[in-house]
Amino acid sequence: MATNPEKVVLVTGAGRGIGAATAIRLAREGWKLVLADVDSAALDGVAKPANGLSVVCDVGNEDDVQRLVDTSLGQLGRIDAIVSNAGINPHGSLSELDLEAWNRVLAVNLTASFLLARAAERALRAANGAMVLISSTRAHMSEPDTLAYSASKGGLVALTHALAMTLAPDVRVNCISPGWIDTGKSGPLTPEDHAQHPVGRVGRTEDVAAAVAYLLSEGAGFVTGAELIVDGGMTRKMIYV
Numbered sequence: 012m013a014t015n016p017e018k019v020v021l022v023t024g025a026g027r028g029i030g031a032a033t034a035i036r037l038a039r040e041g042w043k044l045v046l047a048d049v050d051s052a053a054l055d056g057v058a059k060p061a062n063g064l065s066v067v068c069d070v071g072n073e074d075d076v077q078r079l080v081d082t083s084l085g086q087l088g089r090i091d092a093i094v095s096n097a098g099i100n101p102h103g104s105l106s107e108l109d110l111e112a113w114n115r116v117l118a119v120n121l122t123a124s125f126l127l128a129r130a131a132e133r134a135l136r137a138a139n140g141a142m143v144l145i146s147s148t149r150a151h152m153s154e155p156d157t158l159a160y161s162a163s164k165g166g167l168v169a170l171t172h173a174l175a176m177t178l179a180p181d182v183r184v185n186c187i188s189p190g191w192i193d194t195g196k197s198g199p200l201t202p203e204d205h206a207q208h209p210v211g212r213v214g215r216t217e218d219v220a221a222a223v224a225y226l227l228s229e230g231a232g233f234v235t236g237a238e239l240i241v242d243g244g245m246t247r248k249m250i251y252v
């Protein structure tokens with residue numbers, strides 16, 4: 012059922028994975044979609060069936076983010092919500108991680124949310140809108156060689172409360188930290204992959220999309236500056252062996 016007949020949401024990294032599932036979920040709830048991705052073919056595959064406006068852009072680039080916001084406002088006249096989801100996760104050892112690669116991960120994963128908030132501030136305030144930033148449980152725990160990614164995701168949790176205080180009382184800002192969400196990239200999942208999770212299964216992109224839908228809804232009207240962990244309980248699981 013359409014619950015948001017006039018509202019416009021901008022979703023980045025919408026071409027596949029969590030961003031695509033979020034776009035599909037929000038379209039079903041009646042949001043008008045502006046979908047952004049670097050991958051134009053993937054973006055079209057999601058935007059066309061969801062009747063969304065697609066904008067090919069690199070969210071790590073300041074001019075591209077401004078163009079994305081300007082295009083949204085030019086074509087649809089308002090922005091009620093932003094889901095800052097696009098992210099990259101290149102693995103690499105400390106000695107091999109050069110400054111350019113470090114800066115690129117921070118630009119796409121962290122700086123993009125700042126650029127989006129700044130470019131859309133007036134529109135979001137006018138709409139009494141909301142932002143959801145997609146962080147990761149890697150903001151709190153790590154495997155080796157995920158340095159820039161973990162740092163960027165920790166930064167997003169802090170940026171969430173900083174933006175929530177800065178944009179209050181007009182705009183609510185929250186983040187979601189997903190755990191392991193199957194987007195098909197890890198190959199076939201094993202029974203052990205599922206069983207290690209307290210809920211008994213690996214996460215689905217729809218699990219995160221549902222959390223986004225909640226945080227953008229009126230039901231979350233008293234929630235701002237929060238981090239919602241969607242990880243099947245993994246970060247609460249004590250492991251001794």
Ligand SMILES: NC(=O)c1ccc[n+]([C@@H]2O[C@H](COP(=O)([O-])OP(=O)(O)OC[C@H]3O[C@@H](n4cnc5c(N)ncnc54)[C@H](O)[C@@H]3O)[C@@H](O)[C@H]2O)c1
Binds near residue numbers: 024047070193
């Ligand atoms: N899948 C997981 O297990 C998981 C867990 C925790 C957090 N996350 C986070 O969720 C978000 C989505 O992850 P996913 O697994 O769906 O990723 P994915 O790789 O399946 O999709 C990411 C999308 O973002 C796009 N993208 C990449 N760089 C971009 C850029 N510079 N500008 C615009 N678009 C760009 C890609 O083209 C792709 O369509 C990311 O921020 C990721 O860090 C994912």
